[in-house]
Amino acid sequence: MLGVSVTPSERSGLDWVEPDREATGAITQTLDCSWRGEAVSLTIAVFPDAVAGARFVEGPECGHDSATEFCGAAVRTAGSWTYAELAGTPSTPELAAAVAEVARARVDADGGPISGVLPAATLDCDAVEGVVTGMGYQVQDGYPSDVLPGSSIWQVLADAGTLEYCGWHGSIGLEVIAQAGVGLPSEVQLDGWAPVEVTGADAAWGGDKEMKGLVVVVGQDRLYVRGGSDLDESELVAIAASVLAL
Numbered sequence: 001m002l003g004v005s006v007t008p009s010e011r012s013g014l015d016w017v018e019p020d021r022e023a024t025g026a027i028t029q030t031l032d033c034s035w036r037g038e039a040v041s042l043t044i045a046v047f048p049d050a051v052a053g054a055r056f057v058e059g060p061e062c063g064h065d066s067a068t069e070f071c072g073a074a075v076r077t078a079g080s081w082t083y084a085e086l087a088g089t090p091s092t093p094e095l096a097a098a099v100a101e102v103a104r105a106r107v108d109a110d111g112g113p114i115s116g117v118l119p120a121a122t123l124d125c126d127a128v129e130g131v132v133t134g135m136g137y138q139v140q141d142g143y144p145s146d147v148l149p150g151s152s153i154w155q156v157l158a159d160a161g162t163l164e165y166c167g168w169h170g171s172i173g174l175e176v177i178a179q180a181g182v183g184l185p186s187e188v189q190l191d192g193w194a195p196v197e198v199t200g201a202d203a204a205w206g207g208d209k210e211m212k213g214l215v216v217v218v219g220q221d222r223l224y225v226r227g228g229s230d231l232d233e234s235e236l237v238a239i240a241a242s243v244l245a246l
Contacts, residue, residue: 078112119181143167
């Protein structure tokens with residue numbers, strides 16, 4: 001249908017810009033699949049009604065994210081909304097709508113998803129900013145990067161309350177992400193990460209791959225604390241412990 005060759009996208013790393021989105025999808029019964037070609041990417045997602053809320057209306061919509069044009073289309077399916085999005089070339093509302101219709105037929109044939117658990121991420125960006133400034137850092141809203149969590153899929157999951165993102169710039173660059181209900185990362189995901197001690201955490205690991213940061217687990221919830229070259233691991237550990245103490 002696209003006229004181009006696409007292959008499944010890999011997004012398993014905890015250092016990815018939207019860390020372990022698949023885990024949130026799994027517990028909420030959200031289907032989230034992506035493919036990438038030479039000049040285009042395709043994402044198809046199926047959101048149970050409990051997750052989708054009032055986010056969607058039937059029909060296509062187009063826009064741009066940084067330098068990338070995209071078109072998406074939502075269609076009503078059994079107990080759910082199915083959303084198809086094309087980014088790059090070709091990306092037209094007609095093509096997005098056609099892909100969504102193909103996905104609609106399959107979802108309806110399968111009977112639609114069973115509504116999953118909707119755990120709530122509890123992260124107050126203003127309170128975290130107060131902690132950070134109290135530690136002597138001068139920050140303003142907004143992480144200094146063009147590559148931030150905010151894809152259509154991420155935004156729906158965040159609007160449902162399962163994810164929360166905070167970012168700042170200033171004397172440091174800092175991101176804090178809360179991900180509710182997903183539990184411990186897998187051994188594969190933790191490859192290259194090393195255990196660290198964070199006061200108040202059940203477990204924590206530090207890594208310095210694509211993004212320097214920590215993944216912290218308390219109960220079934222995760223907290224990601226990530227920074228640029230202006231923060232070392234000991235500073236990230238101190239920030240994470242202070243956030244957990246809120």
